[in-house]
Amino acid sequence: MFDDRYTLAHKLYPYEKHADQDKAEAVRHPVVIVGGGPIGVATALDLGMQDIPVVVLDDHEGIGMGSRAICFAKRCLEIADRYGCGEPMLDKGVVWNLGKVFHKEGKIYEFNLLPEDGHKYPAFINLQQPYFERFMIERLRALQAEGKPIEIRGKNRVDAVDVKDDHVVLDVMTPDGPYKIEADYMVACDGASSPVRDMLGEEFTGKVFQDSFLIADIKMKNVDFPTERWFWFEPSHGSGASTLLHKQPDDVWRIDFQIGWDVDRKEELKEENIRRRLDAMLGDVDYEMVWSSIYTFQCKRMEKFRHGPVFFAGDAAHQVSPFGARGANSGMQDADNLGWKLGLVIKGLAPDALLDSYSEERVYGADENILNSTRSTDFITPKTEMSHIFRNAVLNLAAKHEFARPLVNSGRLSVPCVYDGLSLNGPDALPGAPDRTRVGAPMVDAPIGDDWLLSMIGGDFTLMTIDAEAPETIDINGIEVKRLALTAEGNPELAERYLGDAKTAVYLMRPDQHVVARWERFDTASVKRAVNTATARV
Amino acid sequence: MSEVNTKPNIEGPDDFYETLLAAHEGKTKEESDAINARLVLILANQIGDREVLSKAIAMAAET
């Protein structure tokens, strides 16, 4: 009656019978999250840290085996840092800077990512998804110990939802049988095949790419394999359109073979067949198989991520091709975006309309991700004869000439989107200021003495002043805006990233660390207006 | 506004044309296609200006 759909790597939230199950009437909770994957747990951390009671229901008792995501980008790690679990990820993760690109039998060029200095987190790390998830669950447990109102219930499968105007009734199945639970708001983080999406009859539209990938995670024995990313176009070891090799912690390597659509999955997944591919590629090395799987992908999204009291986040709301590692990375931004908005509305500090902006902003983000990963896919797997000719022309030129290298697209690094021109934005009134920290952009980190800017900002509305005066706190109809007073002196990165040619600056930041507005000087009325705009209170 | 130069701009047009065709002499269709594609990319980088490139692409796609 209650079988696992996948094997667990870590059993972290074993089923326990909850008092709710014995109640005659369904118990109402402010927020119920369906799905305890990375995005569901991130959303729970966000809400719990704001003291909003939240219940996570997951149909398993822990984290699934097998890594899936391995690349976690800077913004994703910064969000995890705000939740208090970024550092263990960074400590465990692998950082690489050297990439090599191959076409057919030969290496065509190599590149160094040359990351910008002055950030707490690197451009990205490689880390097995089960570790990423485990660090978040450990943080959840620590917050529980501090008395934060977060609950996670294992083997609680949501079988039906009844969406009312102002709440949701959920039918939950457990090893002790079914029970009902109610939620003022429900967040569906139940993954790419989202049962909740089906229950609501919502469509998931976009492109399905007719290709499959064979992933093998292998542990190298006694080999000094370099910490680099290798990408092959049309590899001579005879494995389809592309192959990617990547290092993970614990001497584990990820190899991704693009093997085409018409494959016999069962046959391909036999160890001897995987080894045949690996041996053809790696030559004479000794390794042990850790995990393997075949997956296909799609580039799809829901039309809207909000349906009354129901929100969709993570893979349930959008799915992208794996090139560019945007799945979990963008899902974390969903959690970051939804958390503070739900918090303010539940506390009665902002109107319901604020919640619509979640869909507005994250649909915008999803489209950007889908665009980028579709472009990578089209480069890696050309769809027509002519696009194949051009693609190979780019690779051929890239071997000899630097100019063609930026055209080589083997997956673009996931970067967070800038909410240009969207409804929560205030005025961009700081002449000469840098473009990268414009209104709508996520903040850019910078070292401040021994600390980091983003750690100092935290997760509230903040007024960051650089060599400008402002009150220490301002109460704007119940929302407290705290000042962070900084100076350009001795902080060259801060000056470069936030002042540009300006002499002074006042930045208003949202709780998810996006820029709401910026000015040269503080002015009470302007800040009030901008906070009201950013919370849909106008 | 950057525009595509539609006025004659190549000195010695016959010589240029001959050089262009010479590159394709004795080549298979596949090799020629590859040469053309590389040439487009090299020239596009030389121009650099995205607006001019877009206009040139649109002009070429006109039938």
Ligand SMILES: Cc1cc2nc3c(=O)[nH]c(=O)nc-3n(C[C@H](O)[C@H](O)[C@H](O)COP(=O)(O)OP(=O)(O)OC[C@H]3O[C@@H](n4cnc5c(N)ncnc54)[C@H](O)[C@@H]3O)c2cc1C
């Ligand atoms: C091969 C591969 C490589 C990838 N590489 C990367 C990468 O490098 N970087 C990156 O950012 N992303 C990557 N991704 C994407 C990433 O794995 C996903 O985006 C991420 O796991 C999405 O998290 P989620 O929480 O939305 O969904 P999931 O991780 O799918 O979690 C959904 C959860 O909901 C539970 N659930 C489902 N139905 C119910 C129900 N009815 N009731 C209760 N619970 C339910 C599930 O058991 C599960 O725990 C990759 C994906 C694949 C397949």
